[in-house]
Amino acid sequence: EHGGEVVAQGTYEDILKHPDSLTGAYLSGRLKVPVPKQRRKGSGKAIQILGAREHNLKNIDVAIPLGRLVCITGVSGSGKSTLMIEILYKALARELNRAKTKPGDHDAIKGTEYIDKIVNIDQSPIGRTPRSNPGTYTKLFDHIRDLFSDLPESKIRGYDKSRFSFNVKGGRCEACRGHGQLEIEMQFLPDVFVPCDVCHGDRYNRETLQVRFKGESNIADVLDMTIDTAMEVFEAFPAMMRSLKTLQDVGLGYIRIGQPSTTLSGGEAQRIKLSRELSKRSTGSTLYVLDEPSVGLHAADVHKLIEVLQRLVDEGNTVLIIEHNLDIIKVSDYIIDMGPEGGDAGGEVIAVGLPEEICKTPQSSTGEYLKSYLKQNHS
Structure with a gap:
C-alpha cells in the first residue's frame, strides 16, 4: 500500500541529504536508536547453565539474569547458538513445554x-499454505x-461461526475449496x-x-x-482492537488481515509472532529467545x-537475543560476550555485564566495536 516507489537515488551523499529517505535519515544520524x-x-533471579560442552563449548557456566533484555554476542562460530538454542532452549522446551527435543551436552x-514457559521467536513462516494468514x-x-455470525442477517439465515470459515464446507467456495485460487499442474515447470x-x-460462495x-x-x-483500515472500522470492538493494535x-x-502467509x-x-505474544495476557515469567532477529531488517525495522x-521486558518477562547488530547490543541490559574466535578457538565466555562494562574489556571484539560505535554516534 505505502511502498512501490523510488524515494531517492544517486550517490551516497545524495541519499544522506534526501529529506524523504528513511535510509538516509538513519545513515546520517538524523534518526537513531x-x-x-x-x-x-x-x-535479582537468574537461570544458570552449568557445564555446557556441546560442540565447541569449553565446559562453561553461564548465568542469565531474569527480567532483563540479555544479549549474547561474539564472532560467528563462537558458540552462541549452541548455548542458547541447542542447550538452553531445547532443555527448557522439554521441561516446560513438554516438547520432544534433545538438548546438547551439559551438566544441569x-x-x-x-x-x-520458553518461546522461540524466529523468522520461519507462520504457515506453509496460502490458507494461513495474519488474521x-x-x-x-x-x-x-x-462478529459476522452475530449480525441480524446471519441470525435470519441461521448462519453460525463456521459459515464464515474458508476451511470447511458450508460458506466457502467449493470450486476452489476456499483457496481463492486454482492450482494448475505444469509438467516440467513449477505449478501455476x-x-x-x-x-x-x-x-x-455468493450467499x-x-x-x-x-x-x-x-x-x-x-x-x-x-x-490500519481495520483499526478504524472495528474501533468499537475491544477484543479485535487488542490484536489489531499490537500488529x-x-x-x-x-x-x-487475509494476506497469505506465503x-x-x-x-x-x-x-x-511478536504481536501475538504481546496481545496475550502477560504472566511476567516468560523467557523469549531470538536468534539474530535483525537479519535482513532495515534500520527503521530494527528500531x-x-x-x-x-x-x-517491561511486562516482567526476559528476552534473550543472539545479535551482531550494534543498535540492539547497545540497548541491552546485560551482555554475555563469547569467543575469543570461532570454531575450536571459541566456546568461552570472554566478558559479562552492562554494555559500558563490555566496552572496557580489552580482549572483547564486541566491546572494541561497540565502544567506537557509541563514541561516533552518541558522544
Whole structure:
C-alpha cells in the first residue's frame, strides 16, 4: 500500500541529504536508536547453565539474569547458538513445554522454577499454505467470524461461526475449496496459480458474501482490509482492537488481515509472532529467545523491533537475543560476550555485564566495536 516507489537515488551523499529517505535519515544520524538512560536491574533471579560442552563449548557456566533484555554476542562460530538454542532452549522446551527435543551436552540448568514457559521467536513462516494468514495466526479472525455470525442477517439465515470459515464446507467456495485460487499442474515447470473463476478470489460462495457488516463490508472485504483500515472500522470492538493494535505497534499496519502467509517476508513473520505474544495476557515469567532477529531488517525495522522487545521486558518477562547488530547490543541490559574466535578457538565466555562494562574489556571484539560505535554516534 505505502511502498512501490523510488524515494531517492544517486550517490551516497545524495541519499544522506534526501529529506524523504528513511535510509538516509538513519545513515546520517538524523534518526537513531537512543541509548537507554537507565539499564534494568532485573528481578535479582537468574537461570544458570552449568557445564555446557556441546560442540565447541569449553565446559562453561553461564548465568542469565531474569527480567532483563540479555544479549549474547561474539564472532560467528563462537558458540552462541549452541548455548542458547541447542542447550538452553531445547532443555527448557522439554521441561516446560513438554516438547520432544534433545538438548546438547551439559551438566544441569538451575533456576527453571522462576519461569513458566520458553518461546522461540524466529523468522520461519507462520504457515506453509496460502490458507494461513495474519488474521488466523493472531486469532483475530475468530473474533471477526464471531462478529459476522452475530449480525441480524446471519441470525435470519441461521448462519453460525463456521459459515464464515474458508476451511470447511458450508460458506466457502467449493470450486476452489476456499483457496481463492486454482492450482494448475505444469509438467516440467513449477505449478501455476490462477484466480478462481467462480468466486474471483473471494474464497466464499455468493450467499455468504451477502451478509454485510454495517451494510458495507462482507467477510471477503474484511480479509482484504489493511490493519490500519481495520483499526478504524472495528474501533468499537475491544477484543479485535487488542490484536489489531499490537500488529500496528510492531509496524505492520500496512499488511492485509487475509494476506497469505506465503507472501510474507521473514521479518514480517517474526513481527506477527511478536504481536501475538504481546496481545496475550502477560504472566511476567516468560523467557523469549531470538536468534539474530535483525537479519535482513532495515534500520527503521530494527528500531521498531527494539521497541517491541522492550515492551515484553517491561511486562516482567526476559528476552534473550543472539545479535551482531550494534543498535540492539547497545540497548541491552546485560551482555554475555563469547569467543575469543570461532570454531575450536571459541566456546568461552570472554566478558559479562552492562554494555559500558563490555566496552572496557580489552580482549572483547564486541566491546572494541561497540565502544567506537557509541563514541561516533552518541558522544
